[in-house]
Amino acid sequence: MLTEPLQSWKVCKELANNFYEKQRGAKSEGKTIVWGGASIPCDIIRAMDIVPILGEPYGALCTAHQLSEELMATTEEYGFGRSFCAYSRNFVGSVLKNKGPLGEMPEPDFIMGTKSGCNDHITWFEILARIKNKPYIAIDAPMLYEEPGPHHLKYLEDQLTEFLESLEKMLGRKADEEKFVEFIKLSQQAGELWTEVLEFCQKVPAPLNFKSQLSLMMPAVSLKGTKEAVDFYHMLLDELEERVKKGIAAVPEEKVRLLWDNIPMWYYMQIFNYVEQKGAVVVVSPYVLGFGGGNLAQAGISPEAEALVAQSEPTSIQEAIREVAKEYLRSSLRHNLPAKTRQFSQIVRDYSVDGCLIHSNAGCKNLSCARLDLVRSVEQDTGVPCMVFQASNADPRDFNEEDTLAKVDRFLDELMESKAAS
Amino acid sequence: MTDNFENLLERRHENANRWKGEGKKIIGYICSYGLEEIVYAAGLQPVRVFGPGGPYKLSKEHIQPYYCQHCHGVVDEALKGSYDYLEGLIFPYTCEHGRAIYDSWGANMEVGYTRFIDMPSQTDLPQAQEFFVEELKNFSGSLESAFDARITKENLMASIKLHNRNRALLKEIYGLQMAEEPLVSGAEVFAAVMSSTVAPKEEHNDLLAGFLRELGEREDPAGAGPRLMLLGTELHDPEVVKAIEEAGARVVVDELCTGTRLVWENVDENGDPLAAIARRYLTGVNCPIKRPAAGRMAHLGNMAEEFKVEGALVLHPRHCDPNEWDMPFILETLKQRDIPVVKVELDEVFSPDNIRNAVDELKSKL
Incomplete structure (x- = not known):
């Protein structure tokens, strides 16, 4: 199978470098800095010219740099346990030890927690605000197991409006309406374009593997609300179109196509090379799809509720805030088990998946909730087998390499055999 | 006298089955956020669900080992059939362990009524009270329609x-x-x-x-x-x-x-x-x-x-x-x-x- 390196890769790397460079230079440029989880409203924050430092990408970076064990030892010495979010244990350790992959972390002016499907997001940053003695702002998004209604939207809209007012007060300047609306529109566009990028992987062979997707999603997560993110995805889409036309695949051999569930083990990314050497490629993950526009069809909600949360183009600050609130609600619609099961089964069908690798992630109880029941339903719905293994996204102590690889070997052998026989 | 309290705990399933036989409808809740006042006002009997102590076997087919013992205890007890007397289970949102119980219950038990109540996690927000009241109104309404009940102010x-x-x-x-x-x-x-x-x-x-x-x-x-x-x-x-x-x-x-x-x-x-x-x-x-x-x-x-x-x-x-x-x-x-x-x-x-x-x-x- 024809394969060649992705041209856009270099640009993505530059964007990431610039992102971290801007963080490092923010203080000397007199910018306001906020620490928060990846679900804080970065579009609003950027529209106010505030520089966000995001917890999960930072936690992943600590782990990828093999700093986790050292940082988490610091977290545990401080008196914390090791059952909660593994990203946060890296981040807190980095703050306490004043050590990290990018050197000293820029000091925040305020700290922010947003519950968007994850309680740890508000606890994590409340705790840091206490340790750092900084002002703290929280936004609480509903979990939405039931049908979304006007009170869900109002709850978020009111909080986001108040949030903007508090930023205006803190910064001593009003939001520029034109600029603000533009940031929100760019954020919407980046989400849509990211979904389009991933949809290219429905093609056989897939033009991108999961490992590349994880790097390429950086603009959708960390550069939300920027023109750079939108321009980058346009460029990437052009390149993907070309690759598909020419039949350029992500990997030389695509005997079986896999779905990966959950965050990867950032300290053990070689697992993807390992499966690829055996002719298997991870082509899709609900995890990376979660940073895109999403598919409301699987949410199982009424047409009225769908209309309530449907995206539209804002023309004023208030409308733009409503769009941010709607986006929070849309992303929450995948939380309950029936919706999650429908989503997984649809992904399996849309991406012609032959088997699913389910990372039961002890480092993220939110994303791992009810996985064993989910797997049974997906196997039943689609006839596609799933392999569950336990590890952690950011705590290498929870990973058993030998056992996991042995399990992967058996699973892939069976998958290849059954595919060859069909 | 304390024997009375311990008896109530030991015979909780036996008692609940007796109430059910007497025509009482019983609703389970997962933790200290039971909203018992509303359930009771609908003419239903609320009970807290919990396990009797391990080792748990059945739950491990459904819940991963890194979820808490309460989570395993409830699911194990329910899978054994001990909670078959329940007409439903409610869950005002608290933690992911409670969520795992609620999800597993919906997937594995034959329970007629389940309700997730969106309880704010950041409880001091000025908007949290108004939002939670709306959730409670919707919850009350859903109990009324599911059990043909009427929850009046009185x-x-x-x-x-x-x-x-x-x-x-x-x-x-x-x-x-x-x-x-x-x-x-x-x-x-x-x-x-x-x-x-x-x-x-x-x-x-x-x-x-x-x-x-x-x-x-x-x-x-x-x-x-x-x-x-x-x-x-x-x-x-x-x-x-x-x-x-x-x-x-x-x-x-x-x-x-x-x-x-x-x-x-x-x-x-x-x-x-x-x-x-x-x-x-x-x-x-x-x-x-x-x-x-x-x-x-x-x-x-x-x-x-x-x-x-x-x-x-x-x-x-x-x-x-x-x-x-x-x-x-x-x-x-x-x-x-x-x-x-x-x-x-x-x-x-x-x-x-x-x-x-x-x-x-x-x-x-x-």
Whole structure:
């Protein structure tokens, strides 16, 4: 199978470098800095010219740099346990030890927690605000197991409006309406374009593997609300179109196509090379799809509720805030088990998946909730087998390499055999 | 008298099956956020769900090992069929362990009614009260349509008063432990509180009133040893508290989801009943998953002083991450008062030896 390196890769790397460079230079440029989880409203924050430092990408970076064990030892010495979010244990350790992959972390002016499907997001940053003695702002998004209604939207809209007012007060300047609306529109566009990028992987062979997707999603997560993110995805889409036309695949051999569930083990990314050497490629993950526009069809909600949360183009600050609130609600619609099961089964069908690798992630109880029941339903719905293994996204102590690889070997052998026989 | 409370706990399934046979409809809830007042006002009997203690086998087919023992206990007990008498299960959102119970229940049990109530996690937001009231209205409406019930302001207020009376009586019993030589033991108080979650409140209130009369007649101290506070979240087994006291300590107060958190705050009996219920559940004594923690820390410190606590034992349910987050700050709060703390991890199988060792360690620090 024809394969060649992705041209856009270099640009993505530059964007990431610039992102971290801007963080490092923010203080000397007199910018306001906020620490928060990846679900804080970065579009609003950027529209106010505030520089966000995001917890999960930072936690992943600590782990990828093999700093986790050292940082988490610091977290545990401080008196914390090791059952909660593994990203946060890296981040807190980095703050306490004043050590990290990018050197000293820029000091925040305020700290922010947003519950968007994850309680740890508000606890994590409340705790840091206490340790750092900084002002703290929280936004609480509903979990939405039931049908979304006007009170869900109002709850978020009111909080986001108040949030903007508090930023205006803190910064001593009003939001520029034109600029603000533009940031929100760019954020919407980046989400849509990211979904389009991933949809290219429905093609056989897939033009991108999961490992590349994880790097390429950086603009959708960390550069939300920027023109750079939108321009980058346009460029990437052009390149993907070309690759598909020419039949350029992500990997030389695509005997079986896999779905990966959950965050990867950032300290053990070689697992993807390992499966690829055996002719298997991870082509899709609900995890990376979660940073895109999403598919409301699987949410199982009424047409009225769908209309309530449907995206539209804002023309004023208030409308733009409503769009941010709607986006929070849309992303929450995948939380309950029936919706999650429908989503997984649809992904399996849309991406012609032959088997699913389910990372039961002890480092993220939110994303791992009810996985064993989910797997049974997906196997039943689609006839596609799933392999569950336990590890952690950011705590290498929870990973058993030998056992996991042995399990992967058996699973892939069976998958290849059954595919060859069909 | 405490036999009555322990009996209620031991025979909870037997009793519930009897009520069901008498035509009562029973609704389960997962943790201290039971919204019992609303369930009762709909003419239904609320009961708290929990497991009897491990080892758990059936649950492990459905719940991963890094979810807490409460999660495994409930799912295991339900898969055995012990909860077949329930007409439904409700879950005002708290933590991911509770969510795992709720999801697994929906996937594996034949339960007619399930309801997820979107409870805010950041309880001090100005918008949280208004939002939660809307959720409670929707919840009430869903109970009314599912069970052909009518929840009026009058029966809601009557239910609030009944539940307030229960909490007030339990708080009165806790108060007796402030005495230098308490006449009631921690194990007795724990059984009284826990049994309130599996009994009709009218009956339980009568038992509590009788127990208070009996306590008034007691003369001998209930135990001896240093005065301890128990910290943690879910604890269901009275044997754990008994083991602590048998190891030579007195449990005088707790900060548990199955203890003071249940009973410390009442619902305001003035004004709109649903708004009052929302306020009580949002801003009463919260479990560590609800934020911010500052109020809880102050409350914990005040209780330690009021109850003249000499040492604290953290009963940490394994994998209960909400209980882990505040631990450094709890230790700091107690250290400021010169109160030593020992942490013991509770696994699905209760180990009296671990408890004994922890109490010995704590005593050596006093």
